[in-house]
Amino acid sequence: MMTNNDIAEIFKQIASALELLEANRFRINGYQRVSRVLKDLTEDIAGLVAEHPGSAVKQLTAIDGIGKGSAEKIVELVANGKMAEHQELMAQVPAGLFDILAIPGIGPKAATLMWKDLGIISVAELKEKLDSPELARLPRMGAKTIENIKKAIAFQEKAADRVPLGIARPIALRLQEELRQVPGVKRLEYAGSLRRGRETIGDLDFLAACDDPEAVRERFTSHPDVTQVLARGDTKSSVRLETGGAVLQADLRIVPEEVYGAALMYFTGSKEHNVRLREIAIKQNRRLNEYGLFDGTDERPQDRGDRPIAAADEAAIYAALGLPLIAPELREDRGELEGEPARLIELADIRAELHAHTIASDGKMTIDELAACALRHGYHTLAVTDHSKSSVIANGLDEERLLAHIEAVREANARIDDLEILAGAEVDILPDGRLDYDDEILARLDVVVASPHASLGQDPKTATERLLRAIRHPLVHILGHPTGRIINRREGLSPDMNALFAAAVEHDTALEVNANWRRLDLRDSHLRHALEAGCRIAIDTDTHREEQMDFLIYGILTARRAGLTAASCINTWPAEELHAWLKSKR
DNA sequence: GCCGTTTTCGGCCCGACTGTTTTCAGTCG
Numbered sequence: 001m002m003t004n005n006d007i008a009e010i011f012k013q014i015a016s017a018l019e020l021l022e023a024n025r026f027r028i029n030g031y032q033r034v035s036r037v038l039k040d041l042t043e044d045i046a047g048l049v050a051e052h053p054g055s056a057v058k059q060l061t062a063i064d065g066i067g068k069g070s071a072e073k074i075v076e077l078v079a080n081g082k083m084a085e086h087q088e089l090m091a092q093v094p095a096g097l098f099d100i101l102a103i104p105g106i107g108p109k110a111a112t113l114m115w116k117d118l119g120i121i122s123v124a125e126l127k128e129k130l131d132s133p134e135l136a137r138l139p140r141m142g143a144k145t146i147e148n149i150k151k152a153i154a155f156q157e158k159a160a161d162r163v164p165l166g167i168a169r170p171i172a173l174r175l176q177e178e179l180r181q182v183p184g185v186k187r188l189e190y191a192g193s194l195r196r197g198r199e200t201i202g203d204l205d206f207l208a209a210c211d212d213p214e215a216v217r218e219r220f221t222s223h224p225d226v227t228q229v230l231a232r233g234d235t236k237s238s239v240r241l242e243t244g245g246a247v248l249q250a251d252l253r254i255v256p257e258e259v260y261g262a263a264l265m266y267f268t269g270s271k272e273h274n275v276r277l278r279e280i281a282i283k284q285n286r287r288l289n290e291y292g293l294f295d296g297t298d299e300r301p302q303d304r305g306d307r308p309i310a311a312a313d314e315a316a317i318y319a320a321l322g323l324p325l326i327a328p329e330l331r332e333d334r335g336e337l338e339g340e341p342a343r344l345i346e347l348a349d350i351r352a353e354l355h356a357h358t359i360a361s362d363g364k365m366t367i368d369e370l371a372a373c374a375l376r377h378g379y380h381t382l383a384v385t386d387h388s389k390s391s392v393i394a395n396g397l398d399e400e401r402l403l404a405h406i407e408a409v410r411e412a413n414a415r416i417d418d419l420e421i422l423a424g425a426e427v428d429i430l431p432d433g434r435l436d437y438d439d440e441i442l443a444r445l446d447v448v449v450a451s452p453h454a455s456l457g458q459d460p461k462t463a464t465e466r467l468l469r470a471i472r473h474p475l476v477h478i479l480g481h482p483t484g485r486i487i488n489r490r491e492g493l494s495p496d497m498n499a500l501f502a503a504a505v506e507h508d509t510a511l512e513v514n515a516n517w518r519r520l521d522l523r524d525s526h527l528r529h530a531l532e533a534g535c536r537i538a539i540d541t542d543t544h545r546e547e548q549m550d551f552l553i554y555g556i557l558t559a560r561r562a563g564l565t566a567a568s569c570i571n572t573w574p575a576e577e578l579h580a581w582l583k584s585k586r
Numbered sequence: 587g588c589c590g591t592t593t594t595c596g597g598c599c600c601g602a603c604t605g606t607t608t609t610c611a612g613t614c615g
Contacts (some may be wrong), residue, residue, distance in 0.1 A: 025598090032587090033588075070587075168611090230604090232602050234602085236601095238603085269615080289600055
């Protein structure tokens with residue numbers, strides 16, 4: 001069965017092959033857009049084609065970015081497992097060239113030259129020839145360029161994956177704070193995919209407005225964590241840095257304060273969202289760039305002394321375009337420019353933590369320490385949810401220990417004011433969908449979070465049945481980290497998410513957004529679809545140690561990317577409402 | 587390749603920086 005990602009990957013390969021064959025730039029863009037749109041799509045394309053073989057092309061062309069040609073190719077691919085155009089291109093372009101194209105600094109022109117003139121068709125071959133005179137004889141291939149390619153390959157070998165949000169954000173906050181200390185800095189903040197709250201970050205983007213650009217530039221490019229300076233221009237600098245176990249690229253853009261908003265929009269992206277906005281501007285006979293929104297469509301109006309209609313702040317620019325302010329997390333060209341945006345959930349809306357561990361299983365805090373932590377966060381409710389007996393590695397509780405633990409929680413609740421401490425458990429969903437405690441035990445718990453921990457390589461059908469059984473269980477409140485994925489490490493389960501969402505609505509079971517940055521599960525795209533289906537959502541940190549309760553921000557960012565409002569999130573409800581809902585399952 | 591309140595042709599976002607050039611191509615975001 002072909003997943004959306006598989007299909008998207010095929011279109012991406014077509015685009016790359018066409019780049020190497022020097023095809024029309026806009027045709028390449030077209031394929032790239034199809035690839036991106038497919039990746040973002042929430043419904044399963046293979047399923048859609050299977051269910052509506054006659055109307056699949058029509059349904060696919062209804063999606064923005066997919067035309068008749070691509071729709072037919074998708075149907076061909078799903079039906080036959082292969083696509084003629086793709087296969088023809090793959091026969092023309094050696095597969096290893098895609099890896100060469102992926103090296104930062106090497107584009108289609110350089111890769112094609114190396115291939116056609118020198119027969120280089122893999123990164124290994126390129127590395128062998130880096131010091132050969134024949135490479136240096138290629139046009140535009142001087143000593144510095146070759147040196148940069150060497151460094152880029154070394155960088156890529158170190159920085160194998162995009163950096164998880166939970167690693168990148170603390171680094172960015174630290175760097176942001178350091179750069180703000182430079183005298184004369186008026187404004188300085190991170191933008192880019194980090195500001196949009198993506199689950200992984202490609203590079204860090206900083207924007208500054210200041211009195212002394214050279215001082216900020218100097219602090220940035222000579223920072224002790226910087227391993228290489230890639231660019232150092234008047235308004236833009238770019239570096240590679242190694243810090244906190246991460247290897248990243250970081251860019252700094254310095255602009256006049258009066259155009260800070262326009263630059264922030266530009267630098268926050270996404271690229272695709274920006275393109276949409278610029279297209280809207282053109283339709284209004286205007287021009288939008290990082291220096292502002294201008295009347296007329298002249299090139300570089302900022303250099304002609306034109307005064308922008310709006311430039312200083314984001315809201316004014318959106319307003320001038322006739323648009324509401326779009327939250328950074330939504331700026332992905334996924335339809336955010338249509339309709340009225342809702343007020344998205346915020347960190348301060350959260351009033352309860354419903355998934356947390358103590359020393360009874362694999363946590364580091366006692367019940368009292370956990371409660372103190374919840375009180376510091378201003379919560380009205382805390383659920384203590386230690387692991388169940390099958391999670392042996394996590395020191396899961398058997399029935400006897402669990403009953404004693406429930407007593408300890410009840411005792412703490414009686415002793416501690418201003419916080420309702422609930423007795424719960426994170427109960428393993430066994431591979432066949434049964435739960436790890438019997439109903440008599442589950443009924444004694446105030447909160448049951450049911451989560452998959454083992455057998456995470458199951459086939460989709462088995463996984464769907466397994467999770468459906470847990471969702472339908474009358475004593476389960478929350479489905480914890482539904483897929484069990486670990487970002488950059490483990491795919492996790494690939495169940496039919498639509499089936500899960502429908503069952504969750506029917507049985508009034510909440511779905512968790514696990515805020516631990518290694519999980520973020522549900523992920524943003526799944527959550528978006530869950531909300532369309534009408535699911536209730538829980539955002540919990542799965543806290544094992546004190547500082548992990550601050551992981552909540554990662555769950556909030558992920559939830560905002562899906563358009564979650566406070567009302568749909570049970571952790572925001574007043575105590576009485578939340579407790580009544582929990583009791584409705586008892 | 588995609589798209590359409592200039593709709594089936596003719597457009598398609600906009601700018602910064604480097605290195606290799608003698609005025610700009612290639613790459614990136």
